[in-house]
Amino acid sequence: MIIKKIFNNNAIVAEGSDRHEFVVMGCGIAFKKSVGEKIDEKLIEKTFVLKGKDASEKFKLLLEDVPTEYVSICYDIIEYAKNVLDAKLNDYIYVTLTDHVSNCFKMIESGISTHNPLIWEIKKFYPKEFKVGMKAIEFIHDELGKNLPEDEAANIALHLINAQINNSLNKAPDAAKQAKMIQDILNIVKYTYNIVLDEKSISYERFVTHLRFFFHRLDKVELSDTSDEDFLLKQVREKYKKAYECMLKVQNYLGKELSDEEKLYLTVHIQRVSKKN
Structure with a gap:
């Protein structure tokens, strides 16, 4: 497994022996490393294997602008959601949720607050997804020290709902x-x-x-x-x-x-x- 592209010290694009590319993250995984060098697989903490080419390319572009810790927390939220909801999620969720969370932090830092007009419908019709959204807010607080309102739990739930719908409507x-x-x-x-x-x-x-x-x-x-x-x-x-x-x-x-x-x-x-x- 070799380094194909370096985003920062903690995130890279790796290429396996079968020439397939995927994104891997780990503390210091690219420190003092260059493209073409072998990866210390012991340092790999998270692996993103996105099957859709469009989703994969947009995720790589996202990594160039979004802090690694945001990508990491969204990965944890998505993995938690998969287990709790026992559902398959469209690969695009890694792009849409990470982009949303990153923009959410930017707006909060700028003093801008938003309201989700569908919050009561989401609570009513999708209680499981909303609970995952509330848990995601806890993760974000514990890991990043950022406080998000209940509306953001609904927004996160919305991304999970769409990822399930888009996956089921793949045909x-x-x-x-x-x-x-x-x-x-x-x-x-x-x-x-x-x-x-x-x-x-x-x-x-x-x-x-x-x-x-x-x-x-x-x-x-x-x-x-x-x-x-x-x-x-x-x-x-x-x-x-x-x-x-x-x-x-x-x-x-x-x-x-x-x-x-x-x-x-x-x-x-x-x-x-x-x-x-």
């Missing part, structure tokens, strides 16, 4: 089918309200994101309804009558009776995206 027909269904639902909203949706609006972006998660849940076991959700749905049905009627059209299109909580969230999103216009 083109599935992705194409989902894209068509999203477009069909958007058209139902357009024709119901006779409007042109603002595709650059936050409401539109939230609605499409919700639909992606929605389809991921659709064939799973239905979530049980509660009296609280039933009460809220009645309130929303009365307050947003047209949005509720539009939601029923979507339900009819899907050919499936939705749970009260799914009806509730869909109605609220339809109301928001239509009100924006």
Whole structure:
């Protein structure tokens, strides 16, 4: 195993005997070393084997700008998530999560705070991923001494959710089918309200994101309804009558009776995206 590229004293691109490249990290692994020299394998602490060429190349570019300790903590978070969620994650998670965490630290240092508008949906529909996000905040505090808000637990959970969805939608027909269904639902909203949706609006972006998660849940076991959700749905049905009627059209299109909580969230999103216009 030889050194193919050096990022810093603790991170390099290595090349194995089969000529495959991968990123390895370890304290002082490249100290006083040059490209072409053999690696002291005893110093290897973390190995990144990204099968996708695009993910691999972008990860290498990321390593040139992101501190090694950020990359290392994200690696630990992802490995922890794989074990807890017992799920396969798309290789891109190493790029997206590391980039997100790095930018998050930059914003905090600049005094900029952000809010995740999907935090309650993530808590409600993806409790396991959210718990991993909360654990990730603990890891970051313990390892880097940085305090992150609960919203960041939701953001981290969001990356894990997307990595699972993207992995399960690896086959083109599935992705194409989902894209068509999203477009069909958007058209139902357009024709119901006779409007042109603002595709650059936050409401539109939230609605499409919700639909992606929605389809991921659709064939799973239905979530049980509660009296609280039933009460809220009645309130929303009365307050947003047209949005509720539009939601029923979507339900009819899907050919499936939705749970009260799914009806509730869909109605609220339809109301928001239509009100924006």
